[in-house]
Amino acid sequence: MTDDRLVAAYLRRLRRAARKLPRAQRQELIEHITEYIAESRAAGASSAEAGPAELRNALERLGEPRDIVAAARGHQVPARRPGGLEIAAVLLLLLGGVAGLILLGIPGLLIGLGIGVVLMWVSRRWSWPDKLLGTLVFPGGLAAVLLIVSLPVSAQVCGGSSTSGGATDCTGGSVPSLWLSIPLTLALAIGPIAVAIRLLTRARRLPDPGEPVVTGLAG
Amino acid sequence: MVAGDATNQIAQMRRGVLPYCVLAMLRGTERYGFELVRALGSMHGMVTGEGTIYPLLARLRRQGLVGTTWQESDTGPPRRYYRLTKTGEIALTEFTAAWTQLRDSVDDLLANGDERRP
Numbered sequence: 192m193t194d195d196r197l198v199a200a201y202l203r204r205l206r207r208a209a210r211k212l213p214r215a216q217r218q219e220l221i222e223h224i225t226e227y228i229a230e231s232r233a234a235g236a237s238s239a240e241a242g243p244a245e246l247r248n249a250l251e252r253l254g255e256p257r258d259i260v261a262a263a264r265g266h267q268v269p270a271r272r273p274g275g276l277e278i279a280a281v282l283l284l285l286l287g288g289v290a291g292l293i294l295l296g297i298p299g300l301l302i303g304l305g306i307g308v309v310l311m312w313v314s315r316r317w318s319w320p321d322k323l324l325g326t327l328v329f330p331g332g333l334a335a336v337l338l339i340v341s342l343p344v345s346a347q348v349c350g351g352s353s354t355s356g357g358a359t360d361c362t363g364g365s366v367p368s369l370w371l372s373i374p375l376t377l378a379l380a381i382g383p384i385a386v387a388i389r390l391l392t393r394a395r396r397l398p399d400p401g402e403p404v405v406t407g408l409a410g
Numbered sequence: 411m412v413a414g415d416a417t418n419q420i421a422q423m424r425r426g427v428l429p430y431c432v433l434a435m436l437r438g439t440e441r442y443g444f445e446l447v448r449a450l451g452s453m454h455g456m457v458t459g460e461g462t463i464y465p466l467l468a469r470l471r472r473q474g475l476v477g478t479t480w481q482e483s484d485t486g487p488p489r490r491y492y493r494l495t496k497t498g499e500i501a502l503t504e505f506t507a508a509w510t511q512l513r514d515s516v517d518d519l520l521a522n523g524d525e526r527r528p
Binding site for chain 1: 442443444447448451458459460461462463464465466467468469483485486487489490
């Protein structure tokens with residue numbers, strides 16, 4: 192077997208053993224092992240005993256892929272569940288505006304939105320770009336979508352039809368506006384829903400490399 | 411405790427101290443992954459396969475005890491260098507004090523256990 196095929200076979204076994212690891216951890220592991228092999232080949236190329244024997248020796252020193260993966264499992268940091276704070280923040284960002292709007296009108300919308308935004312910025316699970324995204328798409332979440340769709344669309348359809356015909360078209364404007372507003376609402380709703388899903392996923396993610404985690408080292 | 415169990419116990423102890431050995435190897439110096447792994451792998455009885463050290467390095471990085479930077483290499487691909495962070499230094503200092511104390515006590519007991527009756 193040539194060197195390249197030897198390496199490919201080893202990496203294939205590693206990938207197969209590692210397929211149950213979380214994706215980020217699996218990629219990192221494969222990257223590390225690939226680095227090791229590249230380094231040992233670079234070192235081997237300059238030594239006298241270069242060749243398949245040298246490479247075989249390096250792979251032997253690396254150890255069995257399943258042992259490496261077992262070690263990776265031992266060092267696994269379990270995915271964190273989003274805390275109550277994070278869940279409350281995302282729910283309020285998405286639905287707090289609607290609930291506030293129904294209960295208290297526009298002030299309610301602002302209260303629901305405001306609390307959601309504050310909770311999100313207080314949480315330490317998200318990076319600031321994520322928080323900015325949560326603040327901007329869209330302020331008020333689904334309530335913003337309802338407001339955007341309900342106001343301008345009916346006016347636009349009404350105005351558009353009035354240029355072609357007379358004022359009579361304006362009364363019928365509500366029917367095409369309904370046809371327009373349903374897909375438009377769905378399209379707009381994708382924004383806040385996607386952001387909510389992203390925030391929930393990111394809240395589960397492993398802590399940033401820079402963020403120290405104060406736990407025991409052994410494990 | 412049964413006879414022959416010592417091997418098992420030692421293996422567990424080794425697993426427990428390995429992270430601190432990695433930190434100790436980075437005290438005052440940066441090392442790239444391959445260098446670090448080879449050095450630990452060459453230490454008698456420290457690890458079984460050198461590949462098993464990488465997951466530990468990844469965890470130390472996630473925990474903020476070591477930091478990494480990429481640097482160009484003259485002989486091959488760019489290298490990921492590891493260095494001790496402030497948090498890592500503190501962890502290492504704490505461990506060193508605790509370890510020294512424990513080691514002295516155990517050494518003393520193992521050598522003179524029977525002379526220590528009150």
